[in-house]
Amino acid sequence: MYPAEFAYERPSSLDGVFTALQQNPGDAKLLAGGQSLLPMMKLRLATPAMLVDLAGAAELRGQWRTDSGVRIGALTSYRELQRSPRTLSLLPGLADTLEVIADQQVRARGTVGGALAHGDPTADLPALMLALDAEVRIRSRGGERVVALGDFITGIFSTDLADDDVLTAVDVPLPPPSTGAAYEKFEQPASHLALCGVAAALAIEGGTIQHARVAMTGVSATPRRLTTVEDALLGAAADPSSLDEIAALAPHGVEPLNDLHAPAEYRSHLLEIATRRALHRAAARAGMRWTE
Amino acid sequence: MDPARNTDVVVDLEVNGRSEVRTVPARTLLVHFLRENLGLTGTHVGCDTTQCGACTVELDGVAVKSCTVLAAQAAGSTVRTIEDASASTDGGLDRVQRAFWDEHGLQCGFCTPGMVLAVRQLLRDNPRPTDDEIRHGIDGNLCRCTGYQNIVAAARKAAEAGPTMAKAD
Secondary structure, three states: OOOOOOEEEOOOOHHHHHHHHHHOOOOEEEEOOOOOHHHHHHOOOOOOOEEEEHHHOHHHOOEEEOOOEEEEEOOOEHHHHHOOHHHHHHOOOHHHHHHOOOOHHHHHHOEHHHHHHHOOOOOOHHHHHHHOOOEEEEEEOOEEEEEEHHHHEEEOOEEOOOOOOEEEEEEEEOOOOOOEEEEEEEEOOOOOOEEEEEEEEEEEEOOEEEEEEEEEEOOOOOOEEOHHHHHHHOOOEOOHHHHHHHHOOOOOOOOOOOEOOEOHHHHHHHHHHHHHHHHHHHHHHOOOOOOO | OOOOOOOEEEEEEEEOOEEEEEEEEOOOEHHHHHHHHOOOOOOOOOOOOOOOOOOEEEEOOEEEEHHHOEHHHHOOOEEEOHHHOOOOOOOOOOHHHHHHHHOOOOOOOOOHHHHHHHHHHHHHHOOOOOHHHHHHHOOOOOOOOOOOHHHHHHHHHHHHOOOOOOOOO
């Protein structure tokens, strides 16, 4: 399969990217790793007249320790993150999540910025990034803005990005000390995309949950936090039976997708199971000890 | 589409140690560039949807799916295909290919070039994988003949045979 015809440019800086976007208003699309965009173009689901390849913009590569956490450049590949022990040690749950994204070849090309900008409701990374309170940094000719990831994702394959915006990095604050996090996923076996993925981040003190973030992907039109679950967790006893009880709330208020991959009822069921498993594993990593 | 807009690109890259320069439509995928422009037909097109891994090649030393990379994206890079896998051996097979031979890790052979390059990547990253790690490592490659058992056995045998000769990235 061939994509429809397009022109291609690979500017050598972020400035060059803005120039290319300005010269082709409305019909240029940004290309990062291409692991989602190129398949869509081959199926003619996307037919941009021009691709502006970000690969030459060195400003978009790298990982930095900031005052509040970690900044990950948009062009950082999953593979690069998997080989970055410092980032993995600072961001709980990240290693888990990367491990189950697509396959080794796709992880070598797929990028953090691409995954978030694509707005795929079944992508894995957004669930973890929501559970870690991530924000995206967006640049345009006019300046820079920072948007909470939950506000950035606006619908199925749609985000807060304007045509002349570039997502440059994701900022991830460090969670409270001794936070444990986990990502649990049921995948569509051919595509490896999530039928249901749940990320949980918990901090526990004196047997009580002091910090709770739970977010899901694959189940509904957008990845999002499960605030009903989070509210129930906060202040609850960190023991297996209360975690199980709270996990049963996960489908509450969620409108599940119903498509050829899975009926809505099945996705709701998976959501409870994945939430339970993610909570148990996150709690164990946060220091909870019990005997079954 | 604006007719004045140039939809061709010059692709200048190194493939299997040789410099190659071609002018091709920008929409040319790396796999088609390799097969049709350079005649390197060892890289196969299977699913053409980023799932089966038959098109796997090494791009700057890392295994990627060449049906999901534009030739234009590979410009300036180094590509290695299955044709070059045994280049460091004396006209024979490299240790992964040898292990596939010994363990009967192929039947029709269509997936094999991609499987061999996926296993080489796996072993560069993890020289002593468990069987579970092998299965996870090659889950971007589909085989419709073997049931995978002998492919896993081949990967295990290749791991036991010692470090890969391939360059690390």
